[in-house]
């Protein structure tokens with residue numbers, strides 16, 4: 002074992018840290034070279050007077066147990082200050098709003114660059130209108146390409162529309178052979194409703210002298226040229242006259258006069274000029290200088306970049322204004338019940354989609370995967386009109402698009418279609434997409450704060466993530482990465498570990514220095530870095546194995562060799578069998594899940610885990626249960642995630658009575674949601690306060706102690722404690738409510754106390770403090786037990802859910818379920834049970850905390866429930882009874898079952914998992 006320091010390194014000054022680096026001979030030349038961010042006396046949540054220095058232009062990893070203050074430091078201090086400085090650079094109008102924007106509470110904050118905050122939640126919750134292409138700002142590059150090189154094609158006539166100026170036409174005429182006779186003119190309509198004599202007089206007054214009765218069938222026109230005196234013109238022989246402006250001979254013409262004639266013809270002809278010559282194909286060409294279809298006369302729009310954004314009035318569908326849906330009255334409404342009939346929900350106006358590049362419109366381009374689009378853009382854009390290759394602007398737009406696509410591909414997102422909505426991306430995919438956008442932005446000198454970017458990533462994907470982070474840092478960015486992954490910590494330039502515990506036990510710096518120094522430090526992360534293959538979860542809870550016969554006996558016999566203790570599963574226990582599962586990259590796969598067991602669905606990011614479990618399986622089981630319970634059971638069937646999602650058959654649902662999906666859920670509905678609500682104690686707290694003597698005396702009902710209804714809550718901030726500042730061009734920024742000072746209630750409501758605490762004080766308690774305070778209220782206390790077991794001690798009862806990290810939010814949902822339906826969880830071991838589908842249960846957890854959560858989840862199968870968890874962490878395999886691995890790759894290269902059977906901990910593991918499965922202790 003490596004030498005360990007006898008004591009932890011506590012808050013060394015940068016100078017000391019740098020000295021230590023030089024002494025160790027492992028000096029990272031980056032650290033300190035670009036200066037330091039100096040934080041002194043930082044006070045926020047559990048950070049109490051923290052002093053800290055972070056090297057600029059470096060990759061700084063922040064780690065530590067849940068609730069130690071990592072996100073507070075990264076988001077509420079570093080990012081908040083960086084954003085404040087960014088807004089400060091804007092003109093006076095927005096600075097007025099700035100004055101209300103609080104500075105993080107600290108003695109001094111120096112050297113913090115302007116900041117961007119990156120969290121997958123932001124991308125996913127930004128709603129249905131954000132697609133992958135938009136997150137990485139690929140649309141901008143495509144819009145430029147389309148505006149420069151796109152061809153407008155009338156969708157009805159399939160005719161290309163290319164406006165030609167007089168100069169363009171002059172160049173065209175130069176191509177005619179020397180000595181060719183040609184004439185420039187314009188058409189005039191002379192249908193039955195036109196008074197031909199008046200028309201002739203008008204033309205004569207304008208100085209024209211010759212006209213040709215136009216008949217498309219005849220190409221020889223010279224013998225039919227008429228002077229205005231010709232009485233034949235007044236007879237109804239044709240519907241159109243062609244008025245001659247000028248007659249010229251190629252080679253003898255005066256260029257200025259010719260240009261003038263062309264311009265006159267275009268102007269007088271309403272944008273249409275007709276050039277006639279025997280040397281031309283069909284004897285004549287019609288050329289327009291506007292965007293009208295020559296065949297059906299429909300007017301199109303000049304392709305300019307704004308035309309390709311539904312967010313711009315120019316590009317938006319005029320009926321739904323670019324939102325794609327309409328409400329009952331036919332008004333634009335993103336949540337409306339009807340798809341807009343004008344744009345079919347595509348949100349762009351039809352003129353935008355008439356622009357085609359290589360015979361595909363913008364949306365068809367965006368439906369390509371990253372790989373397919375890269376391939377198409379690798380070839381220079383073929384523009385028929387341009388004789389001399391690609392213009393520099395085209396080349397630059399193409400290069401820019403390729404740079405974004407290459408970054409996406411390097412981050413393992415090559416399989417994704419660019420129009421995939423962000424809400425449908427797996428968490429890891431979304432994080433890496435945002436990172437790709439950050440890299441592609443080309444900005445430098447910024448501070449990027451990343452919240453748990455490795456969540457949901459398979460170890461192979463983490464290597465690529467790490468490389469991308471390294472490149473971003475090399476571009477001159479400062480990176481602050483909150484993450485637990487040992488590989489990401491080792492690759493950083495500088496590590497800050499907060500701890501030692503969570504909540505009031507945390508908020509201190511237990512280590513700062515280089516990763517090499519961390520490996521020598523006796524801290525939880527230091528031990529993990531020094532010995533990464535250590536068992537990730539407590540050995541005490543022996544992962545049981547199934548003993549009855551699985552569907553694939555060959556694989557089972559291989560696993561039988563495992564010497565681990567077996568969980569004696571009653572032999573009559575049935576299986577849940579799903580056949581023909583399809584959707585996205587799944588093309589009809591069959592899986593079996595042991596009922597009453599713990600199944601792990603694993604595989605690389607993009608292999609199809611989420612689609613299989615959260616889309617197909619969840620939908621199939623929900624439908625089956627709904628049918629079993631009869632039509633009255635549930636009026637709102639669980640919606641199918643996607644049109645293509647489906648299956649052939651599902652068996653075994655008769656043994657299930659409920660389905661619980663614990664996944665990165667829909668965006669939090671109300672900014673008023675808080676842990677107290679999720680855990681089902683908010684109503685109980687309101688009743689406790691309403692029952693106090695003072696509340697009774699003043700006649701306050703229970704509702705006055707909640708922020709969901711009016712009466713007790715502060716009317717300025719409507720119970721939020723903060724007011725939102727609208728800065729128009731920036732994401733909304735919130736500031737403490739000036740009336741209640743963040744207390745959220747009217748002052749008279751706060752007079753009412755329980756155990757000397759007002760409702761505001763109670764909502765400010767952590768779950769652990771609440772658990773102690775309510776020892777006389779068993780109903781409340783019981784509901785605070787599950788979050789404690791899941792490591793959520795530090796959450797405050799009234800903290801908005803929007804402030805939670807992804808991992809915290811997911812575990813809180815699980816805790817909420819365990820707390821509010823204990824009866825369902827702990828029903829006797831016989832009878833129907835629930836199926837729990839849990840997405841990535843250990844996201845956002847420090848490795849030292851895995852066992853706590855995994856043990857708690859293990860208790861569900863112990864009670865007879867069935868648990869199916871997805872995870873890209875192969876280390877979890879030994880925790881499960883049954884493993885389904887999807888792969889072998891991502892996207893089209895994935896979606897197949899490459900392994901199904903009991904854990905392969907000691908038998909032949911698959912290629913991907915082989916490198917990363919730590920050896921488990923055998924007992």
Ligand SMILES: [Zn+2]
Nearest residue numbers: 155158294297
């Ligand atoms: Zn047309």
Ligand SMILES: [Zn+2]
Nearest residue numbers: 318321341344
């Ligand atoms: Zn529309």
Ligand SMILES: [Zn+2]
Nearest residue numbers: 715718738741
């Ligand atoms: Zn207020």
